Amino acid sequence: MAVNFNPDVSSIFPNIEAGKAADSTEAKVNFGKAIAKSLNKVNELHDKADASIVELLSGKSQDINSVVASVAKADMSFKLLVGVRDKLVAAYKETMKMQI
C-alpha cells in the first residue's frame, strides 16, 4: 500500500517572512521529523501484524488473539496517520483558497 507522504511540509507555507525564518525552519524540521517517525512506526507495526497473520495461516501459531491484537494496533496507528494526512491536505486546500 503506497502511502504518499512527503515529510517536507515547507511547500504548504511558501511565504515566510525573513525575520521568522530561523524559528519556522526549525519548526518545519521538527514537524517533518515527527511525521517521518510516525510513518516508520506505522510501517513497523504493519509488518509485525503481517508476520503474525502469516504465522496463523501457515499453521505455525494457533493464537488468534495475538494476531487480532497486533492487527488492531497497526490499524489504530495507521488511522492516526491517515487522520493527520487528511487534516494537512484540508489545511493546504484552505491555504490555497486564501487571497494573497
Added chain:
Amino acid sequence: MEIDGNMFGAIDIAVSGLKAYGKQMEVVSSNIANARTTDAGDGQPYRRLEAIFKAKEDGASGVEISELVRDMGDFQKILANPGDPRADADGYISMPNVQLPVELINLNIASRAYQANAAILKRYQKMVESSLELLK
C-alpha cells in the same frame, strides 16, 4: 508445565471431555442393560464395568479413559425357583453386581459433565468471535 499460545487447547480439552464422558455413558448403559444377565458367556454372571478417568498430562490437559476395569465385588445371590436350571447346589442364582441406583447416579454425572464440556465449546467459540469484533 508451559503456558503456550495454543488457544485451541481449550477446544481440544473440551473434546476430550466429550469423548471420556461419552465412554462413561457407554459403560453405564452396558451395566444397566446387563443388570440381570446371569450368563455373560462363560457361565458366570455379567461383571460390572467401571471406567477409570485419567488426566492426559501434567498441567492443563484433557481427560481420557485409561482403562475399563471389572468390578470384582461379590455377585448377589437370589433364591431360585425350584427346578431352575441356573440354580447352584444351594438353590441360589448369582446375579450381576450391578446396582441400579449407583448406575443412575453415574448416568447423571456423566450426562451433566458431557453437557458442561459441550457448553465450554460453545462459550469458547463465542469468546474468540467477540475478540474478532476488535477488527470490525
Added chain:
Amino acid sequence: MAGHDMNIMNYLEAGLKAESTRQKAIANNIANVNTPGYRRSDIRFEELLAKAIGSKGEIEPSELEPEFYQPKTTQVKANGNDVAMDTEVGELVKNSLRYKTYIQLLKKKYRQMEMAIKVQG
C-alpha cells in the same frame, strides 16, 4: 508496501478457500460416522502455504489448491471406521473460528487500502 500487502491478501484468500474446503471434509466425515471402512479426511494446506512462502516466489500461493488426505491418526473402530463425532465437532469449531478470523482480517486490509486511497476533507 503495496506488493507485500497484496501477498497477504492472496494468502488470506487461499486460507479462506482451504477452510471452506475443510468444512466439506468435516461434513463428509460426520455423514459417514457409521460407514464401515471409512477413514476420516482432512485438508492439507498450512504446510503447503508455509513451503510456498519459504520458496520466495517459486511457488505461487494463488496456485495453491487445498488437498484432501486421510490423516489416519484416529483410532479405528471394529468396523474399520475411525470417525468420532466429538472430534469432528471440535474440528468444526476450530475451522469456523479460523474462517471468521480470515474474513475479518481481509475486511481490515481492504478498508485500510480504501483509507489510503481516499482523502477526507
